Amino acid sequence: MTRYIAAYDTEKAGDCLATCHKIRTVHEQFDFPGTFFIVGKRLEEEGAEYRAVLGDVPSFEIASHTYSHIILRDHPFCGNTPDNMTRQRELVLGKERIEQTFQRPCPGLRPGCGFANALRGDPWLVETVASAGFGYVSSLLWGPETTVPALLEKPFSYAEEGYPDLWELPGHGWHENLLKAHNLTVNVRRIVAWPSPFPEAVPLRPIHTPEEEFAVNKLFIDRAIELDLPYVSLIWHPWSLGRFDPEMRMLKLTFAYVRERGLEATTYEAEWRRMMQLQQP
Numbered sequence: 023m024t025r026y027i028a029a030y031d032t033e034k035a036g037d038c039l040a041t042c043h044k045i046r047t048v049h050e051q052f053d054f055p056g057t058f059f060i061v062g063k064r065l066e067e068e069g070a071e072y073r074a075v076l077g078d079v080p081s082f083e084i085a086s087h088t089y090s091h092i093i094l095r096d097h098p099f100c101g102n103t104p105d106n107m108t109r110q111r112e113l114v115l116g117k118e119r120i121e122q123t124f125q126r127p128c129p130g131l132r133p134g135c136g137f138a139n140a141l142r143g144d145p146w147l148v149e150t151v152a153s154a155g156f157g158y159v160s161s162l163l164w165g166p167e168t169t170v171p172a173l174l175e176k177p178f179s180y181a182e183e184g185y186p187d188l189w190e191l192p193g194h195g196w197h198e199n200l201l202k203a204h205n206l207t208v209n210v211r212r213i214v215a216w217p218s219p220f221p222e223a224v225p226l227r228p229i230h231t232p233e234e235e236f237a238v239n240k241l242f243i244d245r246a247i248e249l250d251l252p253y254v255s256l257i258w259h260p261w262s263l264g265r266f267d268p269e270m271r272m273l274k275l276t277f278a279y280v281r282e283r284g285l286e287a288t289t290y291e292a293e294w295r296r297m298m299q300l301q302q303p
């Protein structure tokens with residue numbers, strides 16, 4: 023049975039923290055676990071506040087969203103790869119900040135922006151992510167040719183690259199900020215694939231209401247169940263959720279639907295541990 027992961031790319035100063043308070047309340051109402059990928063720099067500025075709002079909920083996983091959101095692979099919309107020393111620093115320091123702030127190990131990484139081909143084709147990056155001590159990376163966040171939405175891909179290990187213990191756990195669907203045209207640097211119409219592999223999930227214009235957002239979420243959840251995916255997880259950003267839907271209606275509708283469909287809610291870390299166990303002979 024497919025499981026559901028609520029996950030948040032937590033990155034913007036101020037706005038993300040403010041929305042995390044609201045997100046926590048909804049999670050408590052529904053007794054839902056969740057994964058927060060947090061940018062390390064935010065913890066240098068707002069670490070005590072983040073610890074207060076997220077640190078004492080045992081079912082919350084705190085993972086890394088790199089140190090400063092520098093893009094780790096060339097990306098057509100998000101920027102170009104810096105030198106290897108900078109890339110390594112983003113990984114190591116990002117992990118350290120989580121571990122220092124929350125006093126717990128951080129096996130998970132979501133690189134800023136994500137990529138259309140995960141870490142494949144960049145052996146240096148695979149090796150450096152593994153040697154930084156990460157057990158999983160959630161970097162496959164785009165559809166073919168770096169389009170949205172990200173398709174419903176299954177997890178895989180980087181065994182072919184020589185790292186069978188490093189797992190890729192993809193994210194699915196829209197980067198919800200793009201669904202709402204919240205990113206002014208990118209014209210969303212230019213990043214929708216044609217012909218779309220999932221046309222029902224591509225509205226003809228940016229959405230205007232939390233109910234419309236839920237309707238798109240529902241398509242991905244239903245399709246993931248049909249495909250018998252181990253889990254489905256949408257790509258959410260607290261700053262964008264808070265701006266669009268200050269009452270968190272979409273979150274409540276989505277969590278209620280997950281319950282209605284009988285899906286277990288989980289975290290990326292729990293899913294990673296499950297994958298590793300399945301792999302054991």
Ligand SMILES: [Zn+2]
Nearest residue numbers: 031033134135
């Ligand atoms: Zn991000």
